[in-house]
Each structure stands twice: as C-alpha cells, then as structure tokens.
Amino acid sequence: xxxxxxxxxxxxxxxxxxxxxxxxxxxxxxxxxxxxxxxxxxxxxxxxxxxxxxxxxxxxxxxxxxxxxxxxxxxxxxxxxxxxxxxxxxxxxxxxxxxxxxxxxxxxxxxxxxxxxxxxxxxxxxxxxxxxxxxxxxxxxxxxxxxxxxxxxxxxxxxxxxxxxxxxxxxxxxxxxxxx
Numbered sequence: 001x002x003x004x005x006x007x008x009x010x011x012x013x014x015x016x017x018x019x020x021x022x023x024x025x026x027x028x029x030x031x032x033x034x035x036x037x038x039x040x041x042x043x044x045x046x047x048x049x050x051x052x053x054x055x056x057x058x059x060x061x062x063x064x065x066x067x068x069x070x071x072x073x074x075x076x077x078x079x080x081x082x083x084x085x086x087x088x089x090x091x092x093x094x095x096x097x098x099x100x101x102x103x104x105x106x107x108x109x110x111x112x113x114x115x116x117x118x119x120x121x122x123x124x125x126x127x128x129x130x131x132x133x134x135x136x137x138x139x140x141x142x143x144x145x146x147x148x149x150x151x152x153x154x155x156x157x158x159x160x161x162x163x164x165x166x167x168x169x170x171x172x173x174x175x176x177x178x179x180x
Contacts, residue, residue: 003049003050003051004051005051006048006051006052006053006056007019007048007049007051009091010048010084010087010088010091013087013090013091014080014083014084014087015083016079016080016081016083016084017077017079018045018048018049018079018084019049020077020079021042021045021046021049021075021077021079022077023042023045023046024042024076025042026071026074026075026076027040027041027042027045027070027071027072027074027075027081028040028041028042028043028071029074030070030071030073030074031070031071032066032068032070033064033065033066036064037059037060037061037064038059038060038061039055039056039059039061040061041061041065041071041081041085044056044059044061044062044081044084044085044088045079045081045084048084048088054097056088057088057091057092057095057097058092058097061085062085062088062089062092063089063103063104065082065085065086067082067085067086068082069082089104102133105129105132105133106125106129109125109128109129109132110125112125113125114165115165115166115169116158116162117156117157117158117159117162118158118159118161118162118165119157119158119159121153121156121157121158122152122153123147123152123153123154124156126143
C-alpha cells in the first residue's frame, strides 16, 4: 500500500479534503481533551497524509474525541476534522482495529435510544450495554440507588414527534458520502 492510498480512502469516505491541512495546530490547540490523547488532532491528520494507517486506526485518540466540533470550527481550511475522526472510528471498527470497543458500542446504543425515543432512555441503554458486555450484575447497587433516588426512570420518556426525529436521522445518514 502506498502512502497516498490511506489518504484517498479517508478523503473519499469522509468527503473532506484532508490533504489541504498545513499543520497550523489550531485544531489541537483548541481541543478540550488534547491532554488525554496519544495523537493530537493535527498529528492524526499528518499521519493520514503520511499513510500511517495502523498508527491512526489503532490510536486511542480517535475514541477520546468528544465530537464537540472545536477542531472543525477552528480549521482555516474548513476541514471537518471531527467528521474525519468519526470516519476513522468507523474504518477502525470495520477492520477490527478499534482501541476502544466499549466506547463505540455505547455510542451506538446511545444514538439508537435517542433515535427511538427522542431522548436517552437510560435504563434500556445501560441494560443493552451490560448484556452486550456480559456484565449484567456489576454496578447493580448503583443502578438501584439511581432508580430509588429518581435519577433514572423505569419507563422511557419519549418525545411526541418521533416520526420527525427519525426523518432527521435518515437525512443525516443519507447526506454522508459513501453511506458513512
């Protein structure tokens, strides 16, 4: 695989012109979780350009990203870096290289709950997560305490217009290049 193959793969999958990055560091300087990352956002972009597939896709940084969009807003070349990072997550999962499988699982369960109910249904999401992890009994006391204190409901609180919400999710999914 040549160096440009990985760059072209991620540019095509994300729809972003990554190669326009000139390493100004603005994305990294504004990142609220930069201190927790093994690769700062500007370095992720540089490694993509240099074709360092394994380094990027195996990085914990792509899973630390909060998707707050600070990096994307600060980019003088209008690269949606947060979207690039989300694309990297998907590629990493597809290739079973993800460093943070738990976070990917929880993110998807969270979004499924919001898509279904219009907001997070905590009990259902936590139970699905625990069942997927085959770890149903840990944290049971904390869960019961949260229920008893009213911090988490037994039944979901759905929004009224779930049909419109599903249409919004569909539009976002349809607008992503190449099904991303």
